[in-house]
Structures are given as structure tokens and as C-alpha cells.
Amino acid sequence: MKMGGFMGEITYEGELKKFWPYIKLGEYVYVGKGSGFGLGRYRIEE
Numbered sequence: 001m002k003m004g005g006f007m008g009e010i011t012y013e014g015e016l017k018k019f020w021p022y023i024k025l026g027e028y029v030y031v032g033k034g035s036g037f038g039l040g041r042y043r044i045e046e
Contacts, residue, residue, distance in 0.1 A: 005034070024044065026042065027041075027042065
């Protein structure tokens with residue numbers, strides 16, 4: 001089964017305080033197409 005994707009880096013700036021709990025949760029709960037195959041994973045580096 002062919003599954004595409006991408007890798008890279010992104011930097012966010014500004015007021016993220018109200019979104020931070022959801023962003024952190026996403027590190028542990030992968031969501032989206034292909035998540036059963038390990039896709040949709042990301043890591044936050046501060």
C-alpha cells in the first residue's frame with residue numbers, strides 16, 4: 001500500500017497559550033488518515 005507524507009520543520013510564533021494543551025496532546029494521540037500506520041506523528045522541541 002503506497003502512502004505519502006512529508007517530513008520537515010515548522011516554527012510558530014505568537015500567542016499559542018490557548019492552543020498549547022491540544023498541541024501537546026497531539027504528540028501522544030495521532031489523528032488522521034494513516035495514523036494506524038504511524039503517520040501523523042510529530043515531536044515538539046522547545
